Amino acid sequence: xxxxxxxxxxxxxxxxxxxxxxxxxxxxxxxxxxxxPIRPRGTDNVSMVIxxxxxxxxxDWIAERISAMDICVTADIPLASRCLAKQARVLAxxxxxxxxxxxxxxxxxxxxxxxxxxxxxxxxxxAPFSKADRSRFLGSLDAIVQAVLRGAR
Numbered sequence: 001x002x003x004x005x006x007x008x009x010x011x012x013x014x015x016x017x018x019x020x021x022x023x024x025x026x027x028x029x030x031x032x033x034x035x036x037p038i039r040p041r042g043t044d045n046v047s048m049v050i051x052x053x054x055x056x057x058x059x060d061w062i063a064e065r066i067s068a069m070d071i072c073v074t075a076d077i078p079l080a081s082r083c084l085a086k087q088a089r090v091l092a093x094x095x096x097x098x099x100x101x102x103x104x105x106x107x108x109x110x111x112x113x114x115x116x117x118x119x120x121x122x123x124x125x126x127a128p129f130s131k132a133d134r135s136r137f138l139g140s141l142d143a144i145v146q147a148v149l150r151g152a153r
Contacts (some may be wrong), residue, residue, distance in 0.1 A: 005062045007074035008032040031058045068119045095136025
């Protein structure tokens with residue numbers, strides 16, 4: 001059975017995931033360390049998972065459980081890489097689909113940005129979340145879900 005895992009503390013598209021999961025009969029795990037309150041849903045197909053507050057606890061929980069039939073929604077590039085290594089599908093909240101072909105450059109860019117910040121240089125930041133991002137996310141999520149469900153049959 002296909003499930004969707006959400007790296008939940010800062011995910012701006014939880015409600016969109018819930019709607020798609022409801023429509024397609026999928027289970028959703030919203031994984032969080034509880035640092036930001038998450039409004040629970042009153043439906044059977046959404047599970048709120050609260051992990052401890054160590055740095056990578058949510059990532060570890062997802063990476064240990066995700067499989068090739070699952071989907072992960074995350075902006076965290078290292079988590080995306082870990083999920084791809086398990087052949088899961090991975091989607092960022094802005095609609096970017098992570099693949100084996102693009103994750104290496106993203107990891108390298110992340111490392112370069114970290115190094116530049118350590119040197120005191122401004123490495124830039126991400127753009128604010130927009131309506132276009134939300135729309136792109138919904139289109140990408142729907143395409144991924146349909147592809148996974150076709151492959152599951």
